[in-house]
Amino acid sequence: MDSGEYVVLYEDEVSFYLASTITRKWAKKGVQPIVKSGEYKKRVGYFGFVEPASGKLVTVEFKSSEHRTFIKAIETAVEVYGKDKKILIILDNVSSHHKAQKVIECNNLLQNVTFLYLPTYSPDLNPIERVWRITRKEQTHNRFFSCLSEIRETLNSYFRRFLVDNSKLKTLCTTDN
Numbered sequence: 330m331d332s333g334e335y336v337v338l339y340e341d342e343v344s345f346y347l348a349s350t351i352t353r354k355w356a357k358k359g360v361q362p363i364v365k366s367g368e369y370k371k372r373v374g375y376f377g378f379v380e381p382a383s384g385k386l387v388t389v390e391f392k393s394s395e396h397r398t399f400i401k402a403i404e405t406a407v408e409v410y411g412k413d414k415k416i417l418i419i420l421d422n423v424s425s426h427h428k429a430q431k432v433i434e435c436n437n438l439l440q441n442v443t444f445l446y447l448p449t450y451s452p453d454l455n456p457i458e459r460v461w462r463i464t465r466k467e468q469t470h471n472r473f474f475s476c477l478s479e480i481r482e483t484l485n486s487y488f489r490r491f492l493v494d495n496s497k498l499k500t501l502c503t504t505d506n
Contacts, residue, residue, distance in 0.1 A: 384499030386491035456502035
C-alpha cells in the first residue's frame, strides 16, 4: 500500500474525569495543599483522529465507546476529510474496533476506509497518545471543574483549535516527545 495515496489517521479514545488530577505544584514547605475535586465517576469521553502529516485533529464526544458509536465517529472523520479520499486508520486492538470493522465490511459502509491495527500493548506507537498527554497537561491537570459542562467546554474549545493544519500537533506527532 502506498501511503501517499491515503490520508493516514491515528485513532484512540480518551476519558477526562471530573476528579482533579494533580501534578507538580509549589507549596510552602511542610504545608499540604488542599485541592478541590469533583466526582471521580463523572467523565467526558472522546474518540480522536489525528493526522500526523498536518497536525489536524478530529474529535467526537461519546457517552459509550461501543462499536456503534465508534462507527459514527469514523463517519464524522470521513466527512471532515471527504468521502472521495482514501483513509487509513491506524488504531489499537480494542474489541469494539474489530467489531466495528466487521459491521462496516459486512454492510459495505465506508469503502474508502482501511484499518491497520497496532501491536497489542503498544501505546507508544500511537501519536494520538501524545495529544491526550499534552491536553491533560495544558487543560485539565491542576484545575478544578465544578461540573461536566465546564470541562466539556474547556476541552471542546481546545480541540477546535486543531481542526485545521497546525504545527503544534504536527511536531508533537512526528517527533519523539
